[in-house]
Amino acid sequence: MFDPDDFIQLSALQHMAFCPRQCALIHVEQTWTESGRTAEGRIMHERVHEEGRASRGDIRIEYGVGLRSLKLGLIGKADVVEFHHQPDGSWLTFPVEYKRGKPKKDDCDKVQLCAQALCLEEMLNVSIPGGALFYGQTRRHLDVVFDKSLRSKTEETAKLAHELIAAGVTPKPVYEKRCENCSLIAECLPKTLQKKRSVKSYLNRMIGD
Ligand code: SF4
Numbered sequence: 001m002f003d004p005d006d007f008i009q010l011s012a013l014q015h016m017a018f019c020p021r022q023c024a025l026i027h028v029e030q031t032w033t034e035s036g037r038t039a040e041g042r043i044m045h046e047r048v049h050e051e052g053r054a055s056r057g058d059i060r061i062e063y064g065v066g067l068r069s070l071k072l073g074l075i076g077k078a079d080v081v082e083f084h085h086q087p088d089g090s091w092l093t094f095p096v097e098y099k100r101g102k103p104k105k106d107d108c109d110k111v112q113l114c115a116q117a118l119c120l121e122e123m124l125n126v127s128i129p130g131g132a133l134f135y136g137q138t139r140r141h142l143d144v145v146f147d148k149s150l151r152s153k154t155e156e157t158a159k160l161a162h163e164l165i166a167a168g169v170t171p172k173p174v175y176e177k178r179c180e181n182c183s184l185i186a187e188c189l190p191k192t193l194q195k196k197r198s199v200k201s202y203l204n205r206m207i208g209d
Contacts, residue, residue: 001070001071002070002071002072002073004068004070004075006073006162006166007068007073007074007075008027008073008074008075008161008162008165009027009074009075009076010067010074010075010076010077010112010115010116010119011076011112012026012027012161012165013074013111013112013115013154013157013158013161014108014109014111014112015027015108015161016157016160016161016164017106017107017108017111017112017153017157018106018108018178018182019178019179019182020160020164020171021170021171021172021173021174021188022182022184022188023161023164023165024164024165024169024170024171025170025184025187025188026184027161027164027165028164028165028168028169028170029170031184031187052064058084058085059082059083059084059085060082060083060085060091061080061081061082061083062080062081062082062083063079063080064077064078064079065077065078065080065081065120067116067119067120067123068119068123069115069118069119069122069123070122071118071122072115072118072119072155072158073158073162074115074119074158076115076116076119078095078096078097078116078119078120079096079097079098080095080096080097080098081093081094081095081096081120082094082095082096092128092129093117093120093121093124093126093128094128094130094131094132095113095116095117095120095128095131095132096131096132096133096134096141097109097112097113097116097131097132097133097134098134098136099133099134099135099136100135100136100137101135101136101137102135102137102138103133103135103138103140103142106178107150107153109133110133110144110150111150111153111154111157113131113132113133113144114131114144114146114150114151114153114154115154115157115158116131117131117146118151118154118155128146129145129146130143130144130145130146131143131144131146132144172193172194173188173189173190173193173194174190174194175190175191175194176190
């Protein structure tokens with residue numbers, strides 16, 4: 001169990017799953033940049049993060065729900081948590097996360113949503129089999145099942161994010177295709193810094209020779 005002083009932001013898991021360097025730039029170095037894309041995402045989040053509640057038929061909806069997990073050492077907020085009334089009178093908890101773009105090939109968004117579910121399970125003492133991601137660009141819901149493998153990946157990502165943030169060391173950049181979709185590419189300079197490393201290793205090799 002984590003002490004609340006050692007909690008990290010739940011969003012760090014999405015950053016960690018995307019790129020450990022991005023996670024360190026944001027959560028260790030507090031680097032942030034507001035490109036048009038992140039501004040749009042922020043506004044979308046602010047809208048859904050406003051606290052409140054509504055109902056739609058047999059569904060109760062809570063907006064901007066505070067989250068925490070002592071087990072994973074996380075604190076954050078869920079955009080939307082739906083409670084679906086079941087025929088036996090119980091309520092099924094169903095988290096929904098809003099994203100600006102479109103579904104991604106990687107699991108970053110699923111890991112973030114699963115982390116929300118793990119927090120809610122611990123807070124409400126319930127079992128949550130699934131949730132959904134809503135993508136603004138395609139205006140579609142993507143159902144996500146919180147199976148064993150996604151749960152393990154989420155727990156492992158939380159562990160790695162804690163270790164990275166506690167170590168306080170930002171990993172060196174490695175330029176990959178994902179960098180083109182990274183909001184921190186201008187601050188990270190993956191191509192330039194990688195080139196610098198290459199010159200250094202070239203000189204080391206020369207001196208070694
Ligand atoms: S630009 Fe690439 S290496 Fe740098 S933080 Fe983003 S994804 Fe990571």
